[in-house]
Each structure stands twice: as structure tokens, then as C-alpha cells.
Amino acid sequence: MSARLNERLEALVRRIVSPPRLASVGLHLLAVGIALGFAVAVLAIILAAYGTSPGAVIDVVGQYALTSQGWTAMVNKATTYYLAGLAAAIGFRMFLFNIGIDGQYRLGVFAAAVVGAAVSLPMVLQIPLLIVVSCVVAGAYAAIAAYLKASRGVSEVISTIMLNAVATGIIAFLISPDRLGARDEGSNNTQTPLMAESGWMPSIPVPGLGDVYGFTLLAVLLGVGYWLVTERTRFGFEQTASGEAPRAALMGGTDPRRMIVATMVASGLIAGLVGLPELLGSPTHRYGIGFPAGLAWVGLSIAIIGRNHPIGVALGALLWAFLERCALPLDLIGVPKEVVAVVQATVVLAVVTSYQLVHGISDRNARRRAATYARRAVPVQEPA
Amino acid sequence: MSTPQLTKVAAPARPAPRRRRLSMWWVLIAVAVTLPVAAYLADAPDLTSAGLAGATLRFSVPILLAGLGGLWAERSGTLNLGLDGMMIIGSWTGAFVGLYYGPWAALLGGVVGGVLTGLLHAVVTLAWGVDQAIAGIVINMASIGVVRFLSSITFAEKDGGSISQSPALDTVPTVSLPGASWVLDPLGEAGVPFASAWARILTGLVTDVSVATIIGLLLVPVTWWALTHSRFGLHVRACGENPTAADSLGVSPYRVRYWSQAISGGLAGLGGAYLVVAASSVYREGQVAGRGFLGLATVLFGNWTPSGVLGGSLLFGFTDALSTRQAASVSALLLIGGAALALRALWLLRAGRRSEAWGNLAVGVAVLVWFVWGPPVPRELVIVAPYLTTLVVLVVARQALRPPAAVGVPYRRSDE
Numbered sequence: 001m002s003a004r005l006n007e008r009l010e011a012l013v014r015r016i017v018s019p020p021r022l023a024s025v026g027l028h029l030l031a032v033g034i035a036l037g038f039a040v041a042v043l044a045i046i047l048a049a050y051g052t053s054p055g056a057v058i059d060v061v062g063q064y065a066l067t068s069q070g071w072t073a074m075v076n077k078a079t080t081y082y083l084a085g086l087a088a089a090i091g092f093r094m095f096l097f098n099i100g101i102d103g104q105y106r107l108g109v110f111a112a113a114v115v116g117a118a119v120s121l122p123m124v125l126q127i128p129l130l131i132v133v134s135c136v137v138a139g140a141y142a143a144i145a146a147y148l149k150a151s152r153g154v155s156e157v158i159s160t161i162m163l164n165a166v167a168t169g170i171i172a173f174l175i176s177p178d179r180l181g182a183r184d185e186g187s188n189n190t191q192t193p194l195m196a197e198s199g200w201m202p203s204i205p206v207p208g209l210g211d212v213y214g215f216t217l218l219a220v221l222l223g224v225g226y227w228l229v230t231e232r233t234r235f236g237f238e239q240t241a242s243g244e245a246p247r248a249a250l251m252g253g254t255d256p257r258r259m260i261v262a263t264m265v266a267s268g269l270i271a272g273l274v275g276l277p278e279l280l281g282s283p284t285h286r287y288g289i290g291f292p293a294g295l296a297w298v299g300l301s302i303a304i305i306g307r308n309h310p311i312g313v314a315l316g317a318l319l320w321a322f323l324e325r326c327a328l329p330l331d332l333i334g335v336p337k338e339v340v341a342v343v344q345a346t347v348v349l350a351v352v353t354s355y356q357l358v359h360g361i362s363d364r365n366a367r368r369r370a371a372t373y374a375r376r377a378v379p380v381q382e383p384a
Numbered sequence: 385m386s387t388p389q390l391t392k393v394a395a396p397a398r399p400a401p402r403r404r405r406l407s408m409w410w411v412l413i414a415v416a417v418t419l420p421v422a423a424y425l426a427d428a429p430d431l432t433s434a435g436l437a438g439a440t441l442r443f444s445v446p447i448l449l450a451g452l453g454g455l456w457a458e459r460s461g462t463l464n465l466g467l468d469g470m471m472i473i474g475s476w477t478g479a480f481v482g483l484y485y486g487p488w489a490a491l492l493g494g495v496v497g498g499v500l501t502g503l504l505h506a507v508v509t510l511a512w513g514v515d516q517a518i519a520g521i522v523i524n525m526a527s528i529g530v531v532r533f534l535s536s537i538t539f540a541e542k543d544g545g546s547i548s549q550s551p552a553l554d555t556v557p558t559v560s561l562p563g564a565s566w567v568l569d570p571l572g573e574a575g576v577p578f579a580s581a582w583a584r585i586l587t588g589l590v591t592d593v594s595v596a597t598i599i600g601l602l603l604v605p606v607t608w609w610a611l612t613h614s615r616f617g618l619h620v621r622a623c624g625e626n627p628t629a630a631d632s633l634g635v636s637p638y639r640v641r642y643w644s645q646a647i648s649g650g651l652a653g654l655g656g657a658y659l660v661v662a663a664s665s666v667y668r669e670g671q672v673a674g675r676g677f678l679g680l681a682t683v684l685f686g687n688w689t690p691s692g693v694l695g696g697s698l699l700f701g702f703t704d705a706l707s708t709r710q711a712a713s714v715s716a717l718l719l720i721g722g723a724a725l726a727l728r729a730l731w732l733l734r735a736g737r738r739s740e741a742w743g744n745l746a747v748g749v750a751v752l753v754w755f756v757w758g759p760p761v762p763r764e765l766v767i768v769a770p771y772l773t774t775l776v777v778l779v780v781a782r783q784a785l786r787p788p789a790a791v792g793v794p795y796r797r798s799d800e
Contacts, residue, residue, distance in 0.1 A: 148775075148779065161681075162772075163775070165674070166775070169767050172764045297524070304521075304522075336533060338529060338532040341526075345529050348522050348526075352515070352522070356513050360513070
């Protein structure tokens with residue numbers, strides 16, 4: 001039934017966008033449009049169920065979420081999400097599902113917190129040191145899953161889920177006060193000691209926005225670097241080739257196993273950055289119970305809806321941060337803030353589905369074009 | 385049509401590996417001997433207590449049900465990463481139905497919630513052609529948000545309930561084997577080597593067993609029979625190995641995969657409901673705690689067979705139960721693990737797999753050395769024991785595993 005529905009929808013869509021050149025751009029926009037429309041529809045249905053008018057929602061969101069303070073918090077949160085999204089995106093380019101981003105960034109940021117408390121260099125050395133420590137630890141942890149995948153064929157989905165749990169155990173073991181952690185007087189929270197002040201990343205005062213994490217700048221640079229590496233270097237090309245067509249890439253001299261390891265480790269290295277904006281930029285400067293966890297899923301979602309493109313991922317990260325910012329004001333007008341999680345899941349599902357739908361159309365168009373060319377070419381190829 | 389097409393040619397069938405299978409009975413005997421010996425050597429009497437045996441069973445069944453769910457999906461050629469989400473949905477629907485209609489309805493409610501989620505997965509992957517892994521991830525994410533949202537409009541408004549917890553629920557009744565305690569209790573306390581330990585373990589396995597546990601365990605032979613001896617099972621396996629061939633013989637892979645994913649979701653949902661009305665008496669957020677993923681791991685662990693899934697889930701259930709108990713039992717785990725690896729090394733040597741055997745032996749001896757001379761096992765390690773075990777098993781046993789050929793490959797008819 002749904003297949004027929006799909007066909008009809010596709011037929012309708014095909015009539016709207018016929019010229020092929022326009023189609024490729026239009027289809028992208030169409031996919032996003034369909035997805036957002038669907039998500040908004042779901043949200044509207046939920047709100048209607050609560051008897052809340054959309055106007056009231058827009059009002060309260062504008063009043064509480066879209067203030068300058070709100071924007072700052074959103075950009076800061078989006079920075080963390082963006083890094084997680086890039087870490088997931090680089091894995092997706094090889095169809096690797098790095099669910100281990102979670103364990104990788106937590107181990108990395110834990111190591112950075114410990115080193116940051118034990119070592120005190122001048123700031124120009126301290127901050128790069130912490131970044132290197134976090135990235136190296138996270139990358140090394142990702143290398144385990146990479147090795148298992150490349151040499152033993154163990155699915156990275158399963159191995160990274162296991163490694164996440166193991167990372168939780170390692171941190172719980174090491175953070176105990178008689179090992180690397182500390183416990184303040186009269187507090188039950190086990191956490192790492194306060195970091196040396198030279199490791200506190202200064203924030204950037206942006207006019208009209210407030211103090212933004214220093215890491216936001218770094219994240220933007222990383223996005224540019226990601227684009228350059230994936231689109232303009234040999235590594236990026238080999239990655240695309242062995243992701244899309246491993247056998248063809250192998251014939252061309254690219255060892256898919258080497259690419260698996262390189263991609264997974266690259267993903268881990270980026271994952272090492274995920275926890276740092278929070279650790280270095282927010283006022284606590286410790287790793288403890290309250291440290292954000294579970295960012296791997298956020299990263300994977302954002303990479304999916306951002307189609308692995310740095311700009312798409314950035315928009316996805318901002319959308320996620322915005323939706324979460326809306327959670328609190330929604331609560332104020334009697335809509336449970338959990339609605340946001342439902343909307344987020346709807347967005348991901350709608351984006352993958354609408355892209356699939358649109359992909360079917362562009363595939364068919366391409367095939368039809370190819371067939372036309374082939375028909376034209378036949379007489380020329382005919383032997384005398 | 386006349387143009388030659390580049391089609392993927394199936395690799396020539398490998399000759400079936402002629403390997404001595406580790407029979408279930410040998411494993412059982414090994415466990416029966418190892419446990420009392422380990423309890424004695426590590427001075428951990430709890431290892432052979434009725435309590436631990438019963439807890440192992442209770443912890444195993446949810447993982448088992450998720451694993452069987454994963455098995456059905458994978459044997460039909462679908463990767464079901466959404467098992468965890470299906471369990472979460474099942475636990476919520478189970479609790480919601482159970483609140484009004486009692487524990488039996490709760491189990492049924494879990495199945496229904498799981499089936500619906502499984503069908504969602506099927507529609508997304510089969511009708512819309514979304515990547516199976518992405519669909520699974522989305523279902524896991526969505527489920528967490530959906531249950532919290534649903535709880536906020538249902539449980540949160542009830543006495544004793546909150547946004548993350550349901551009011552207390554009735555549990556599925558428990559049964560004991562009549563007359564068992566009359567024989568087993570005196571024997572368990574008699575202090576006879578081996579026999580007393582076995583009696584205590586048996587006591588734990590046959591007294592106060594939830595009927596839901598029995599249902600869960602019965603689903604293992606049912607799944608085995610259905611997969612290997614029924615027409616539908618044949619279709620499922622055919623679609624998992626070669627959907628094109630199945631389709632050409634009139635078995636629609638789409639239809640079969642819709643069914644198998646509904647079954648997969650239903651089993652996972654039952655596992656979720658089990659957590660709510662058999663393993664505990666309340667729905668709590670985060671209760672599933674990644675058991676769906678553990679279930680998926682047992683499918684790999686168990687080489688895509690129902691008995692292997694059962695073995696894997698018992699192992700996970702055992703380490704899970706152990707982590708909640710005395711510290712002394714924990715170091716016994718090292719002893720058992722080390723001994724198991726060493727034994728496996730001997731078995732591999734007999735089977736002529738030299739290089740694997742030496743690897744096993746080296747790790748096994750290292751673990752035993754830690755047990756004898758090393759520091760006591762930190763508690764945190766016990767919590768990660770199931771996960772470490774899975775990793776070790778995946779690494780050690782990989783060559784012997786044979787997944788269904790078409791797992792994770794979306795099927796498309798050539799005319800589409």
C-alpha cells in the first residue's frame with residue numbers, strides 16, 4: 001500500500017521538477033522541506049492534543065528561548081553537538097557507525113581533566129596540551145574498534161557499544177578519590193580535581209550575543225578543515241571511493257582495511273574534542289557525574305540530517321540546540337518538555353525517509369538519461 | 385533488456401566447515417564441575433548458592449528474549465539495531481496495560497508494543513528503503529523520547545507514579561517444582577562435595593520461578609523448531625541467505641521480512657515487559673539499560689542459533705547477577721574465565737587449530753596468574769564483565785562464526 005503511495009507521491013513530485021539540472025538542487029531542498037513539514041505537522045498534532053495554540057508556543061519561545069542569553073547558550077551547546085556531528089559524519093562517509101564516540105570523548109575528556117589538574121604550563125602550551133591529550137586518548141580508544149573491524153571483521157556497532165560500557169567502568173574505577181579523583185568536604189560527588197587556571201579557555205565576547213566558547217571558533221575551523229580534507233585531498237577521495245565501492249577502490253590501489261582504520265581513528269580524534277568546550281569553557285572545569293554523556297546519539301542524528309556535509313551538520317547542530325532550548329518554555333505553558341525528544345526523532349526519521357524518496361526520483365531520472373544517451377550511441381558503435 | 389548487465393555474482397558456496405561442534409551437554413558438564421571447584425578455590429560459597437542461580441535466570445531472560453528477537457530478524461536478512469528501542473517501548477506498553485489489566489495483560493501489552501515498533505522498523509527499511517542501521521538508531525532514539533513523553537501524560541498523573549516511573553505493578557505469579565525442596569534442601573546443606581552445590585543451584589532454578597521466565601525459556605525450543613522445521617522458518621532462512629533465489633521461487637522477501645521483524649519486535653517487547661512485571665514490579669526509566677544491545681551481541685556470540693543465544697544470555701545474566709553480589713565471587717570470575725580459556729585452548733588443539741589455541745592459552749594463563757597473585761578485582765570491573773566477555777568472545781570466536789549471507793543488505797527487485 002505504502003509502495004503505491006510512494007509511487008503516486010513520486011509521480012507528483014516528478015511532474016513538479018522536470019528539468020534534470022534544476023532537479024538536483026531542487027530535490028535537496030524538497031527533501032528538507034518535506035522532512036521539516038512532516039516534523040512540524042507532528043508537533044502541531046501533539047500541541048493540538050494539549051489544546052495549546054501555536055501562537056502561544058511561538059510567543060513563549062520568542063520570550064524565553066530567543067533572547068540574547070538564549071542565543072549564547074544555544075551556540076555553545078551547538079558547538080559541542082557540532083563536534084560530535086563531525087566525528088559521526090566522517091565515519092558515515094565509510095558507512096562506519098561510530099557509536100563509540102560516547103566512550104571515546106568521555107575517556108578523552110577525563111584524561112584531559114586529570115592532566116589539566118596535575119600540570120600547569122603557560123596557557124599557550126597548556127590548552128594545546130589538553131587538546132592533544134584528549135584527542136590522543138579518544139583516538140587510541142577508537143583504534144581498538146578499528147582494529148577489531150579491520151582485522152577480525154567484528155562489526156563496529158557491537159564492539160563500540162561494548163567499549164562504551166567498558167569506558168564507563170574504566171572512568172568509574174579511576175575517578176574514585178583514592179585513585180585520580182577528589183571529593184570535596186561535605187560533598188558526595190566524586191569528580192576530578194579542579195584544573196589549573198591556565199587550562200581555562202577564554203571565551204569570546206560577541207557583540208549582541210554574549211560570551212561564546214572559545215571552542216566555537218575552533219569548531220568552525222575544524223568544519224572548514226573537514227571540508228578541505230574530504231573534498232579536496234587524496235585521502236578524502238580514497239575515503240569516498242572505498243566507502244561507496246570498496247572493490248573498485250581496491251582495484252585502484254586503496255586498501256579498504258587501511259581506510260577503515262584511518263577513518264575510525266579520525267572519527268575518534270574528532271570525538272576527543274567533543275567534551276572539551278564544556279571542560280575548558282564552562283565554569284566547573286572538572287569531570288564528574290554531571291558531565292554530559294550520551295552525545296554519540298546526538299552526533300549520529302546530526303550527521304544523518306546534515307548529510308555528512310559540514311554546513312548541513314552545523315545547521316543540524318543549531319536545530320538540535322534550538323529545540324532543546326525550547327524545552328523549558330514549553331514546560332511553562334503546560335506542554336511536557338519531552339515533546340522535544342519526539343520532535344527530534346521525527347526530524348531524523350523524516351529526513352532519512354524524504355531523502356530516500358527523493359533519491360529514488362533522481363536515480364530514476366539519471367537512469368532514464370543514461371538510457372537516452374545509450375540509445376543515441378548505439379548506431380555509432382555498430383560495426384560496419 | 386538485451387544489454388548485458390553487471391550483476392553481482394554470488395561467491396561459490398564454501399564447503400561447510402567440518403568442525404567439531406561444542407555440544408550443549410559438554411558445556412553443561414563443564415559448568416557443573418567448574419562452579420563448585422571455583423567456589424572452593426576462590427573461597428566464594430555464594431557462587432553455588434540458590435540465590436545466585438535464581439538471579440542468573442532472572443537476569444538472563446530479558447537478554448534472551450531480545451536475543452531471540454535479534455535472531456529472527458537476522459536470519460531473515462535484516463540487521464535489527466532497534467532491539468533496544470523495541471524493548472523500551474515494550475516495557476512501557478507492558479507497564480501501561482499492566483496497570484489496568486494485570487500482569488498477564490502486561491506481557492501481552494509488551495508484545496503488542498514491540499510488534500508495532502518492529503513493524504515501524506519494517507516499513508521504514510522495506511517500504512521506504514532507509515538504511516537498516518540508521519533505522520535502528522532512529523528507533524532507539526525515538527523510543528527514549530516517546531516513552532518519556534507518554535509517561536508524562538500517563539504515569540506522572542497517577543499516585544506513586546512520576547515522569548520516569550510507573551506506580552507499583554502486580555507481578556506474574558511464581559511457581560516451584562513440587563517436592564523439590566524436600567529432596568534438595570537437605571542435600572544442599574549436607575556438605576557433600578559437588579552434590580550439595582548442584583542441589584543448591586538446582587534449588588535456585590526450580591523454586592519461585594516466575595511463569596514468565598518459563599515462557600521465555602520455552603521460546604528457545606519453539607524458535608528452534610520454527611526456524612528449522614517449519615515452512616515459514618525455511619522461508620525466513622532462505623531470505624536471509626539469498627533473497628533473490630527465494631523471490632524467484634515465489635517467496636516474497638518483503639512479506640517474510642515484515643513478518644520476521646514483527647516477531648523480532650514482539651520478542652524484544654516481551655523482554656521489556658518481563659523487566660517490568662517479572663524481574664521487578666515497576667516500570668522505571670532506563671530499566672532496559674542496553675539489554676537490547678546485549679541481546680544483539682548474543683546473536684553473534686551464539687552463531688545465529690537459538691541454543692547459542694540461550695548460552696550467551698545465560699553468560700551475560702550470570703555476570704550481571706554476580707556484579708550485584710559479594711566481592712569474593714567476583715575474583716572467582718577470573719578463575720572461571722581463565723580456566724574456560726585454557727580448556728578452550730585444549731579443545732582447539734584437539735581440533736587442530738593451533739594458532740587460535742595458543743592465543744587462548746596465553747590469555748587464559750594471564751588471567752589465572754592475576755587470580756593467584758594479582759590484586760583483588762575492583763568492583764567496577766565486574767560491572768563491565770559482560771561487555772568485556774562479549775568483546776573477548778567476538779575476537780576469539782570470530783573465525784568460527786557464520787552469519788546469514790544477506791544480513792544488512794537491502795533487497796530490491798531488479799525491476800524497481
